[in-house]
Structure formats: structure tokens, C-alpha cells
Amino acid sequence: LNCLHWFRRDLRLQDNPALSYATFIANQCQTHACAIYIISPEDMKLHDDAPIKIDFWMRNLKCLQQELDKLNIPLVIKTVPKRRDIPQVLLDFCDQHGISELTINHEYEVDEDARDKKVQRLFESKGKHVHGFHEQCVIQPGKLMTQSNKPYTVFTPFKRAWLSLVEVHKISPGQFADLQLAPKLEANDVKVRDSNSSFHTLFTDKSLTTIPDSVPGFEMPADLQKTAHQMYPAGEADAHSRLDNFVRDKVKLYDKKRSLPGEPYTSTLSPHFASGIISSRQCLQAAVKANNGKLSSGSDGIQSWIQEIIWRDFYRHVLVHYPKVCKNQPFRDEGNNIQWATYNEDEENEAFFAWCEGRTGYPIIDAGMRQMNATGWMHNRLRMATAMFLSKDLLINWQRGERYFMQCLIDGDLASNNGGWQWAASTGTDAQRYFRIFNPMLQSEKFDKSGDYIRRWVPELKTIRGPAIHDPYHVLDRKAFEALNYPKPMVDHKFGRDRALQAYKAAMHAG
Ligand code: FAD
CATH class of the missing domain: 1.25.40.80 (Serine Threonine Protein Phosphatase 5, Tetratricopeptide repeat)
Structure with a gap:
């Protein structure tokens, strides 16, 4: 009755119901508990996980491993290149170490849920048990x-x-x-027993327990890594x-x-x-x-x-x-009818990359995008404004933006990111309709009145004082604007707004 807790996005000791249950079984049955984390590069790629987030996971795993050690729970790390192999890898590991009980905290996304159901079927077919918890x-x-x-x-x-x-x-x-809250775990919660069993190799065999500094294919530029480690210490x-x-x-x-x-x-x-x-x-x-x-x-x-x-x-x-939101579908079916702007492919890429890199010519939008590119995090107000700018002013499919956010964010999370994007693109649950379109200049004047946030992230504008910071192209004279070496607005807001209203109106009333 040895017990295994499989860590996924529950990288903590306290208030972790599945982990608490694993220790409970081990104590009740006087057996061992151990834990595993599976690195699945294929999942990371398919889910657009950002390197900064994966780096954060690895750093947190190291802290978690030290803390688990105090409870006498070894944390094993396995890399599984093909995600379809995960259930069998888990089963083989359990067979090898006399483990019959697996504990997990549920993950709700479609792929993860299907994987867990497969694990459960496989384990049950071998007389083992999977205990799932909601946390x-x-x-x-x-x-x-x-x-x-x-x-x-x-x-x-x-x-x-x-x-x-x-x-x-x-x-x-x-x-x-x-x-x-789940029962609190204390040092030496789990007893070390039977030092002759194969289980004990888990405490001593470094090849099983070494946590890599990074995952191949997800390395981070050194300056971003330094920022992330300073802003987000692990643990x-x-x-x-x-x-x-x-x-x-x-x-x-x-x-x-x-x-x-x-x-x-x-x-x-x-x-x-x-x-x-x-x-x-x-x-x-x-x-x-x-x-x-x-x-x-x-x-x-x-x-x-x-x-x-x-x-x-x-x-x-x-x-x-509504699992369709995991499958690239809008929450509202009418969202499928939106005719995105008719760019040719190069033009669309050019516009999209200008948005990604913070070169739209709208200072508040550019500041938000540059904050995310430089730190892996963006303030919520700007997540809304930049998402709306892409899906409304530029009339580019919000799903391209949703992916880009996932590829950059340290907090990238399908449910919140998708919910936020669909809210901004008016294809989601929100009762408000498509006619909510933020005016970037007004957002800027209202929420960054002093312009300090813009000056921080858009250094081309750092010498500008007064209201010109919100709209330098229209407020400064031509010569002064050109001297900034900052792009002019890539689309006129009124034009973009009218175009979006037409496209959305047609889509929402179609069929
Ligand atoms: P606080 O303001 O301190 O809020 C506390 C916590 O509440 C947050 O940490 C977060 O877990 C939750 N929360 C706050 N706002 C929201 C919200 N609108 N929706 C869901 N949860 C929320 N959040 C993510 O965690 N991951 C994402 O990938 C993500 N993508 C987003 C994309 C868009 C287009 C939008 C509009 C929002 C997105 N959000 C996302 C929600 C929100 O922007 C962030 O959670 C928030 O900015 C995080 O900062 P904080 O921790 O200081 O939040």
C-alpha cells in the first residue's frame, strides 16, 4: 500500500488535499509515501507554456523537494518525451516500488482530464487505486x-x-x-520504514531526484531570467x-x-x-x-x-x-462569424508583431506589451486594453493574442487567459456586448494620468512631460515627434473602432 502523490499545478505542501491524503494512507497503513513530478516537453509545447513559467516551476520544485525531504517524502523527477506514454510510465514506476495508491488533485482542461481518466483506467485494471481531489x-x-x-x-x-x-x-x-483547509503537514509526518526495500533508492539515487535548471527548448534569455528570479523568488x-x-x-x-x-x-x-x-x-x-x-x-x-x-x-x-473553450472555440458561437480584417498574410504578420513588440504607436498599449515582454507579467488593466486593441482596433483574431500571452506570461493559465481574452474580444460569457471598445488614449489619461508607467516602459518617450505622453503623435509638432524615434499610431482609433463595430455587428446578428 505504498502511496504516490503526483504533483502537477499544485506545487505546495500546505492545503494540498491529495498530498495530505497520501501521507494519511502511509501513516494509517504504516507504509511509505513518495511524490513524483513528470516533465512533459510535448505538453509544454502544445500548451504554449512560457519559458519563464517553466523556469518558475523548476525553481519551485527545488524548494518543494527540500520541504518534502523534511517529511520523509522523496520527490522523483521523470521526463517523458511523448505525453501519451505518461500513464504507462507512472504504472511502471508504481510496479517497481510496490505502490498501489496514487493521489492527484484534479486538472480540468480537456487534455489533462483525458490523461487522468486514462491513468485511472490503467491503474484500476491492475488493481491499483487513483484518489482524486479538488483544490x-x-x-x-x-x-x-x-x-x-x-x-x-x-x-x-x-x-x-x-x-x-x-x-x-x-x-x-x-x-x-x-x-x-487540508490537514497541516509537519516535519517527520511520514515515518521511514523498512530500509531494505527498493523504496529507499528514491532517497539516495540522484538520477531519480535531480531537478533540471531548465527544460531543453524552453531556455530563457539571461536578462529575463535575472528579472524573473528577482521579482519572483521561488517557494x-x-x-x-x-x-x-x-x-x-x-x-x-x-x-x-x-x-x-x-x-x-x-x-x-x-x-x-x-x-x-x-x-x-x-x-x-x-x-x-x-x-x-x-x-x-x-x-x-x-x-x-x-x-x-x-x-x-x-x-x-x-x-x-463548456470544454469547447479549451478547443479553440469561442464561448458564444457567433464569435465564429467574425470577419477579421482582410490583411494579406504579410500585412497581418507585420501588424501582429508590431503589437507583440509594443510598436503600435499607442504609448499605453506599447507600455503594457513591453512590460510583459520584459517581466512575464502585465497589469490587468493593460491585459484588457492590449487584448481589446488587437481584437477590435486591429481586428485580428483574438486567438493569436491569446497564444502570444501564454507564450510570455509567468502566470499563463488557460482558464483565466481564455476568459480574459474572450471578455476583451466580446466572444465570451460577459453580458456586455461587442460595442464596448476601449479608447487607448482615454484609458491612458484615466489610469496612468502622470504618464510615469508609460515613461518607465517606453524609454523613447521618457523626456515627454504633460498630456503629450498619452498621444505624442497628435499633440506634439511634427519635428518634435520625429525626434522621438517612436512609431506613429498604426491604425486610427476611430477608423478601427468603426470597422470593428461593423464586423462584430454583422457577426453577432448573422444566422
Ligand atoms: P490581483 O489583482 O491581486 O488578484 C488576485 C488574484 O485573483 C490573481 O492573482 C488571479 O489569480 C485572480 N484574478 C484577478 N483578476 C482576474 C481575472 N480577471 N480573471 C481571473 N482571475 C483573476 N490571469 C492569470 O492568472 N493568468 C492568465 O494567463 C491571465 N490572462 C489574462 C488575459 C487577459 C486578456 C485578461 C484581461 C486577464 C488575464 N488574467 C490572467 C487575469 C488578471 O489579469 C491577472 O490574474 C492579474 O492581473 C494578476 O495580477 P495579481 O496577481 O496582482 O492580481
């Missing part, structure tokens, strides 16, 4: 349905139902088991001190400042959420505690931050109920 959301997908037992497709009623379910649990703790402890600092110093101002990209008033915990280094329940608990136990009243800042955790749950629930 990605505060409320498990499927547990929050409308009165007519349908999935929610609009955020506001989902939020209302979410808050009342969580409130019920707060009033009568234990009523709603999902909210309980659960760092994630928790980030959470503590945010809750202590910033969350109460979150409602007022969260939209200002130049001010550090968001938690920057998204890389940790996306890799499972911290759980949404842990964050919710910290927020509620700082709000004197209140969930839907008290500090506006805290309520507003809790709302973001609800958005995260919402997009995961949507992904589970």
Missing part, C-alpha cells in the same frame, strides 16, 4: 448551479451564489467541506510573505488603486496561483481574517479583492461546463 477553486466546479441546475454563464449571479454558499459555511463551519514561504504583506499594507486600498498600472497595489500572486504554490482558499481566509471575519461587508478593498478570486473560480467553472 483549484474555492468552490468545486459542478457545486454551484442555477436554480434550474444549469451552469452560470454570467458573472454577477455566479458571484452572488458563490458568496452566499461561502457565507453559509462561515456561519456553520463544516457545512461546506470544500472550504476546509511557498515567499508566496505567503507576499500574501501577508499585501493583506497588511495594500488590500484595503485595492478597490481604489487596482486599476492603476503604475502603482503596485495588486497582489502579484498570479504566478503562485497559476502554479498552485498558494491556494485560493488560503488567500480567501487571509482576506476574510483581515476583514474581521466579514465576507460581503466591511472593507471595500477586501471585498473587491475577494471578487477577483471569484472571477478566477468563475472561469474555471466555465471551462469545466
